[in-house]
């Protein structure tokens with residue numbers, strides 16, 4: 507691993523996906539989520555059971571998320587209803603406090619942000635279960651990238667696409683703007699190959715999580731987020747030189763406005 511012999515730090519910011527990145531795929535949340543999406547398509551949208559799984563796969567591949575795909579092909583439904591159906595019944599009890607990850611995060615005095623396609627309620631529930639909700643400066647969630655449009659809003663301000671989500675470049679660019687982050691000094695962690703590839707294309711340094719082997723577009727691969735210190739010892743040596751480092755949690759800085767008790 508290279509060290510940059512310069513007074514300016516190589517990294518200033520760590521940007522983390524949530525699902526299957528900050529907790530492992532083996533938790534079962536992703537499988538449950540996929541089942542809930544299929545149920546939503548059948549029960550709420552009246553899509554025929556035959557071929558629904560294949561349709562979901564096609565939409566997911568082409569549009570980034572199932573929700574984005576369903577909207578793109580003309581289904582109309584309330585985003586909050588979708589999220590509460592799909593995420594509301596996930597087995598959150600499978601997520602346990604993760605003191606190893608918590609200590610890793612808190613010992614790194616860089617900017618740390620979560621960048622998830624999930625809704626705010628889901629993101630905060632999962633982070634709270636993991637006991638790491640106060641380790642991040644900001645959460646970029648579904649609602650951050652897709653704010654509710656005021657009915658009286660000017661048509662010029664309507665979004666050009668129905669849902670903005672990873673892996674589209676526009677999602678990353680919006681996230682950079684909202685969080686005021688420079689991709690060139692940001693290390694991005696995600697378990698999704700296509701998210702990693704877009705991340706690389708928009709200038710991030712990329713870490714594929716959950717795999718031991720790098721893929722095209724990933725600068726690094728990490729079997730588990732717990733291996734951060736072994737994989738990136740320079741993050742800790744950089745932090746030793748960071749005069750502004752203070753090992754404090756961002757208790758009051760989480761920019762989530764909605765209740766997470768729903």
Ligand SMILES: [Mg+2]
Pocket residue numbers: 523524525526527696697698
């Ligand atoms: Mg993920």
